[in-house]
Amino acid sequence: MPVRLFLALLAMFVTGEAAGQVRAIEVLGPRPFGYFIGDVIRLQVDVVLDEPFTLQAGSLPRPRPVTYWLDLKTVAVDDRGINGGLHRYRLALDYQIFYAPLEPRELAIPGFSVTATDGAHRVEANVPAWSFLMSPLREIMPRGTGDPVYLRNDTGPMILPVRRWLSLAIASGIASVLLLGLLAYNRAWWPFSTRRKRPFVQAVRAARRAFRSGSGAEAYRAGLLCLHRAFDATAGRAVLADDLSSFLKTAPAFRPLEPEIGRFFQASRRAFFGADARGAEADLPRTVLIDLGARLAEAERGLS
Amino acid sequence: MHLARDVDTTLSDARGCAQALQQEIAKVILGQERVIRLLTIATFARGHVLLEGDVGVGKTTLLRALARAIGGQFQRVEGTVDLMPGDLIYHAHLTESGKPRIDPGPLLAGGNDLSVFFFNEINRARPQVHSLLLRLMAERSITAYDREFKFPFLQVFADRNKVEREETFELPAAARDRFFMEIEVPMPVGEEDRRRLIFDPRFHDIDALVAEVREGVVDFKELPIVARAIQVGIRSSEALEAYTVALWEAVRRPNRHGIEIEGVDTNRLVLGGASPRGVSFLVRAARVRAWLEGRDMVVPEDLRDVFNEVMAHRIFLDPVYEFRREPIVRALCRAVFDKVAAP
Numbered sequence: 001m002p003v004r005l006f007l008a009l010l011a012m013f014v015t016g017e018a019a020g021q022v023r024a025i026e027v028l029g030p031r032p033f034g035y036f037i038g039d040v041i042r043l044q045v046d047v048v049l050d051e052p053f054t055l056q057a058g059s060l061p062r063p064r065p066v067t068y069w070l071d072l073k074t075v076a077v078d079d080r081g082i083n084g085g086l087h088r089y090r091l092a093l094d095y096q097i098f099y100a101p102l103e104p105r106e107l108a109i110p111g112f113s114v115t116a117t118d119g120a121h122r123v124e125a126n127v128p129a130w131s132f133l134m135s136p137l138r139e140i141m142p143r144g145t146g147d148p149v150y151l152r153n154d155t156g157p158m159i160l161p162v163r164r165w166l167s168l169a170i171a172s173g174i175a176s177v178l179l180l181g182l183l184a185y186n187r188a189w190w191p192f193s194t195r196r197k198r199p200f201v202q203a204v205r206a207a208r209r210a211f212r213s214g215s216g217a218e219a220y221r222a223g224l225l226c227l228h229r230a231f232d233a234t235a236g237r238a239v240l241a242d243d244l245s246s247f248l249k250t251a252p253a254f255r256p257l258e259p260e261i262g263r264f265f266q267a268s269r270r271a272f273f274g275a276d277a278r279g280a281e282a283d284l285p286r287t288v289l290i291d292l293g294a295r296l297a298e299a300e301r302g303l304s
Numbered sequence: 305m306h307l308a309r310d311v312d313t314t315l316s317d318a319r320g321c322a323q324a325l326q327q328e329i330a331k332v333i334l335g336q337e338r339v340i341r342l343l344t345i346a347t348f349a350r351g352h353v354l355l356e357g358d359v360g361v362g363k364t365t366l367l368r369a370l371a372r373a374i375g376g377q378f379q380r381v382e383g384t385v386d387l388m389p390g391d392l393i394y395h396a397h398l399t400e401s402g403k404p405r406i407d408p409g410p411l412l413a414g415g416n417d418l419s420v421f422f423f424n425e426i427n428r429a430r431p432q433v434h435s436l437l438l439r440l441m442a443e444r445s446i447t448a449y450d451r452e453f454k455f456p457f458l459q460v461f462a463d464r465n466k467v468e469r470e471e472t473f474e475l476p477a478a479a480r481d482r483f484f485m486e487i488e489v490p491m492p493v494g495e496e497d498r499r500r501l502i503f504d505p506r507f508h509d510i511d512a513l514v515a516e517v518r519e520g521v522v523d524f525k526e527l528p529i530v531a532r533a534i535q536v537g538i539r540s541s542e543a544l545e546a547y548t549v550a551l552w553e554a555v556r557r558p559n560r561h562g563i564e565i566e567g568v569d570t571n572r573l574v575l576g577g578a579s580p581r582g583v584s585f586l587v588r589a590a591r592v593r594a595w596l597e598g599r600d601m602v603v604p605e606d607l608r609d610v611f612n613e614v615m616a617h618r619i620f621l622d623p624v625y626e627f628r629r630e631p632i633v634r635a636l637c638r639a640v641f642d643k644v645a646a647p
Contacts, residue, residue: 221647228647237642242605272543272647273603 022116022125023048023086033133037100040073043109045091045127051082052118055089059115069099070109097134104135200300203230204293211286217277223286224268227293234300241265253299260292311537315595318530321522322348322596328521329369332513333362334501335492342487342613343370345592347522350531351484351585352441352460354426354475354617359467361489365510367422367461372517376419376457376524379410383429385471389436393448411440411455412448419457419524426462427472434479437462441482457524477577477620484585485610486617531592538591540602543647547604551611552583554640555619563639568625568632577620586614604646612637 026046035041047055055077065071073094080088095109111129115122185192203226210222231239231247239247244262248255263284271280322344329340346353347370355363364380371378381392390396395407411418423429423437437460440446445454462483465472480486492498501507540548554561555578559570590606597606616633625632 225647229645232645238645240604240608240646268647269601269603273541274601275539275541275543 021050021053021118021121021123023050025125025127027128027130029130029132032131033104033135035097035132035134036137037098039097041095041097041109041132043091043093043095043130045093047089047091047114047116047125047127049087049089049116049125051085051087053087053116053123054118056115056117056122059113060091061093061112066095066110069097069107071096071098099134101134101136102140104133106131107134108132198297198300199230199233200227200293200297203227204290204297207290207293211290217271217281220277220281220286221271223289224264224271224280227264227289227296228268230293230296241269254296257292257295257299260295264289264292311533314530314533315537318348318522318526318533319595319598325370325373325521328373328517329366332369332516333366334507335494335497336362336366336489339366339487339489341596342485342610345589345596345610346485346487347374347459347527348531348534348595349484349585349588349592350459350528351588352482353462354480354483354486355461355463355489356466356486357463357489358491359465361491363463363489364422364424365514366489367420368510368514369517371420372514372519373521374419374524374527375520375522376417377414378420378422379414379418380422380424381410383423383425383427383433385428385430387429387433389432392433392436393446408448411446412453416453416455417457417524418455419459421458421460423460423462425465427464427475429473431473431476434473434475438479438482457527480617481577481579481581483617485589485613487613534592534595535588538594538600538602540587540591544602544604544607547644547646548583548587548607550644551607551640552578554644555615555636558636558639561640561643563636563643565632565635565639568635572622573625573632573636575620575622577618578615579618582615582618586611589614608641611641 024046025048028044028046030041049055057077060075060077061072063072063074073096074092076092078090078092080090082088097107099105099107108129108131111127113124113126116125117123184190207223207226210219210226213219213222228239234251235243235247244258244265248258248261254261267280267284267289270283271277274280325347326337326340326344329343330337333340343353343366355367357363367380368378381387391409392411393409395409395413397405397407399405407413411421421440426434426437436446440455440458441460444456444458445452447453464475492501507513554563556574556576558565558573563570565573586607587602589610590602593606593609594600594602612634616637619633619636621629621632
């Protein structure tokens with residue numbers, strides 16, 4: 001438990017009026033001795049002001065190198081509020097010391113001043129310096145290297161036994177990549193995006209749905225369109241009736257169905273461009289169309 | 305009802321004539337079946353044609369054969385840099401008695417029966433001549449001797465010299481847009497055809513060759529009536545109309561339809577063109593093609609077959625791409641038909 005010492009009391013260098021506004025400045029530090037190079041000292045400064053006065057944040061010291069051996073690391077202000085006409089503040093200042101004395105020596109953390117104001121007047125509140133005793137880490141003349149225990153490097157960090165965890169991490173990493181690959185295949189993401197799609201399988205499903213939606217010419221045309229889009233998707237371009245032979249050249253798996261496909265295109269031509277959907281339906285009834293779609297879907301599995 | 309039957313019989317009769325017309329011309333012109341077919345389409349759509357092709361592939365022979373087969377007068381003018389509009393209309397010369405005299409020129413010489421007017425190397429002629437030709441093509445009439453002359457059966461064919469650039473006047477966009485088709489006359493590709501063209505003496509005497517074509521296979525005076533009957537009698541369905549509009553949209557904004565052409569930024573490729581007149585010409589040509597195929601409805605294949613010839617010269621590209629125009633426009637047309645789904 002740090003020893004708290006009462007070090008300094010009121011500092012009154014200003015006029016009587018101003019003195020009435022800064023009620024008290026108190027610097028509380030830990031023990032004033034037994035410090036080595038690199039230690040951090042936390043000073044606590046209590047400032048008590050008369051009521052309308054407040055501390056100006058801009059006048060507080062900022063973290064910085066104070067002298068060549070002293071760094072101010074952090075500054076924290078705690079406004080503890082007004083009580084009985086007095087405004088209390090508590091500052092917490094962390095100093096780090098880098099002085100390397102050859103023998104125990106007294107040093108002082110320099111004081112500073114902060115400004116308080118009530119809007120019209122400004123007063124300075126001087127925080128006094130704080131002295132402490134600093135000690136060397138070792139004697140002036142080291143005894144030499146005889147004793148192996150004397151002044152050695154720090155021991156290296158101890159390595160924790162993580163072999164098991166490491167192999168588990170690698171295994172789960174491999175499993176994740178495999179699962180991602182499966183997902184990519186399932187969703188046809190890259191590099192599976194070029195995987196052969198099955199347009200006719202989907203087309204038959206869509207055509208069935210279209211036929212279920214009604215018995216009119218519109219529904220029949222919608223069913224024809226489903227198959228048309230499947231032909232387009234298979235060929236990678238729009239396929240017209242006259243393109244049948246060139247289409248079959250690029251997709252020879254469909255060649256056995258050539259007469260039926262030709263009949264489909266004729267019916268479609270009649271339904272769309274001859275505006276005779278009823279006649280087309282008589283030529284190529286819905287059941288035959290679905291049957292053709294199913295056979296095309298079967299044939300497309302043969303495509304590489 | 306009567307009218308409908310009349311249209312049907314007119315169409316089926318005329319189809320036989322059109323078939324015969326193609327066969328007659330194919331007798332004397334080897335290896336140009338597609339060009340002959342396109343010319344037939346243009347003839348039955350009453351459209352003017354701009355011919356493109358190397359020198360000596362037989363453009364003039366082709367037109368003379370066509371003119372002989374459909375009857376009427378054939379006139380031909382060579383475009384030169386000093387040709388003036390008056391030279392087409394009037395023929396100024398000195399008579400035997402030494403008196404100056406102004407006779408009707410090439411356009412007026414044949415009277416109303418002028419059926420084929422061939423303007424060779426049109427881009428050698430001056431803009432004044434182009435503008436006379438524009439009027440002639442648009443209205444089929446000219447003003448001469450202070451009165452109007454009408455040519456109801458006229459079809460203008462023009463040939464553009466693509467090889468030389470000196471002393472030429474590029475056709476303005478408006479003039480090109482008025483041509484119904486721009487047909488490329490290629491070299492015959494078949495080796496047999498090439499050999500015959502080189503070695504068979506039959507193809508060396510052009511006059512005798514053209515004389516082999518049977519005269520009046522089609523009556524040129526009937527052509528406007530047949531053309532009207534085709535446009536009335538061949539149906540275009542709602543689906544086809546939607547398809548045509550989608551094609552048009554895709555040509556004008558290729559980037560929005562996911563069209564990609566190698567080495568081309570499709571976002572800025574097409575500046576304009578593909579006018580409503582052009583698209584209406586496209587449908588007109590497609591109707592004639594459907595009729596030649598023996599159908600009474602237009603299908604997307606009809607549009608595709610004539611698209612290049614009717615639309616390519618109406619598409620105006622960014623100047624950066626104008627130099628490579630031909631392959632780019634061809635790729636664009638192909639991509640449009642690949643991307644736009646039918647029906």
